Amino acid sequence: MSRHVLITSAQLSLEFQAARRALGLTQADIGARIGLSQSRVSHLELHPEQLSAEQLLAWCAVLGLELSIGKRGTAASAPAATDW
Known part of the structure; x- marks a missing residue:
């Protein structure tokens, strides 16, 4: 899956x-994994x-997604292993 700016x-x-x-x-699968009902996941x-x-x-x-936060208009880059 490619990266998208939201x-x-x-x-x-x-x-x-x-x-x-x-x-x-399914929505039920997501709910089971994060402790929510299927109807709450749907909502x-x-x-x-x-x-x-x-x-x-x-x-x-x-979902195997990564959340990044940065200043708008700058390219997001993954930190090097040594940055941790």
Whole structure:
């Protein structure tokens, strides 16, 4: 999966759905892995602005996604192993 710059929660919604489907996971699968019901996963997929930071990070982990934060307009780069 390629990297995407997300500006809106609607974009996050589409990314979550695409990643979940690409992995062959159902909403119930996601819910079971992060402790939410299927109906709550469905709601949050459509309204990701309501995710807590903890849920956002857990959801990304389940989908194999990485969350990066940086100044707009700069290229994100992965830290070298020695940076840790």
